Amino acid sequence: LESCGETESLDEPVKKKAKKTDMRIFPYDEIKVTIKNEFIGYHPQYSIAAIRKGRLFINGIQMTNPHYRHENEIPDLPIKIIAETDDFLVVNKPSGLPVHPCGNYRFNSVKALYRLDRQTTGVLMFAKNYETDFKFKNDVLKRAVSKIYLAKVDGIFPNEEIICDQSISILSKATGIRRIDPDGQDCLSRFTLLYANKQENTSIVRCQIETGRTHQIRVHLQYLGFPICNDTIYNNFVWGPLKGKGGDYGGKSIEQLRIDVVKQHDKKSWISESDPDYAQRLKEIGENDLYEHDQLDLLNLKFDELPSYDPICWNCATYQKRPFPDDHWFMPLHCWKYSGDGWSFESPLPEWAIQHSDLIQNNIQENKKEIHQITA
Known part of the structure; x- marks a missing residue:
């Protein structure tokens, strides 16, 4: 090190x-x-x-x-270019790569127009000039940018569209972990079922966010009772017997919840040999x-x-760390499509999604709708 x-x-x-x-x-x-x-x-x-x-x-x-x-290690994975124009460079971000300095990641990061969590994959956009950067950020503030994600969640998601407008605030500033809070920042997410696997008791959900708060999709899905599979933070019984569904933290005070959640993610648990x-x-x-x-x-x-x-x-004083498990690098949350005034970019479906023919068909239909909207 x-x-x-x-x-x-x-x-x-x-x-x-x-x-x-x-x-x-x-x-x-x-x-x-x-x-x-x-x-x-x-x-x-x-x-x-x-x-x-x-x-x-x-x-x-x-x-x-x-x-x-x-500096923490990062996985050695290729970064594929989705598109390059006079204004944008768009890549398909792999899992495990942070896109902003956070924690002990200070050099192994890239600078982009918006943030994706370290474990999140998909569309990541870079502006190639100041004008594009300025316009993009203004369009985001005006909510003129469409942001669509895919997530694989625990449980069978309802067939109808679910809208979640619960506000979010920081639970622990030191870790960046969020929680539902009526006095927090306004948030709006729309969720639609794409595919349900009753054998696995999992669902693939289309997530469209009109705001872009940190961990918004993860916290909203936790609140709805469908936490993202392999989400080591929000899909965890440290939030209570219901894992935070409906804001139920098993009777814990917010301060006790903060203490327990931070303890759950104490970096000392990664040590295998120390001074x-x-x-x-x-x-x-x-x-x-x-x-x-x-x-x-x-x-x-x-x-x-x-x-x-x-x-x-x-x-x-840390001589050796425990090997990171697979879930340290991977979480099935994928940034699928970003579109705005005169532009639209889409990433390939992740491996955990393309196995379902229903989702592929839905992908084709969504493409047709967006092409019609852009050309209309």
């Missing part, structure tokens, strides 16, 4: 101020709580050790924590009043100037 130094800022200010001349008299308890909430997975002793090393800076408004990131002295090293550094601050200016160092090892870095 190569380490990548990066600065992260905490939005929650530390209320008590410390003397600028001595960084060792910070209010430990408040900083520890903030670190715990914002940087999940850190060792309980990390914040004190970081203070001793001069890593945490207080200016009365923000607390800055310069630390290492170790046995890591916890003791943090403890010794944190309790040593005479420990010298870092001599390096970690906030301003260039990438190639960063040290290859950091004694308080959790990733540096």
Whole structure:
């Protein structure tokens, strides 16, 4: 693993101020709580050790924590071009590739007109000039862009169109996980059954979204009681016996739900071998009043100037990770079609969908409808 130094800022200010001349008299308890909430997975002793090393800076408004990131691996899969025009480059995104910096993915990402989740496949568009980028984003704001996805869900979906307009908000800022919230952002999704497999008790559903909130399709399908197959976040009993159907979290408070969901996705569960002295090293550094601050200016160092090892870095203390299971890379959610003023792009049907002749026929009919609408 190569380490990548990066600065992260905490939005929650530390209320008590410390003397600028001595960084060792910070209010430990408040900083520890903030670190715990914002940087999940850190060792309980990390914040004190970081203070001793001069890593945490207080200016009365923000607390800055310069630390290492170790870039996660990505699957080695081909990226096929769907279309290229004077204005757009459109590709068929494979599963497992993040399209924006998130978590420990900072270099293995691409910049696009919109975001698809790491496990989501399908149409991904790039603008080739500023005018196209500006117009596309304005059309999205005006809801003039048609966005159609396919999803394979648990359960037999109803035959009639289901409209879900439940608002969504962030459950955990540190993980980006969302939940249904009446006071959240407005959302609108339309779901139509394409194929039901009674033997598997699964359905393939057409999903058309008029808004584009993070995890919108996944959260709405969870709320309707048809979570996406292999969705390790939202298709999980940590949300309660009904897996969050109808906003029922098994009697948990929102705070307890947040704690349980974050714990379920604790990155420490991926460790198979780690430095046995890591916890003791943090403890010794944190309790040593005479420990010298870092001599390096970690906030301003260039990438190639960063040290290859950091004694308080959790990733540096991880010797070996467990192999990622298949469901880490794959989830049957596919961005099928995007269309707007004078353009329309469609990706090939994913393997989990083309086996059904009903869906293929529906695909042909949908194409005919869209061609008619564009030429009319």
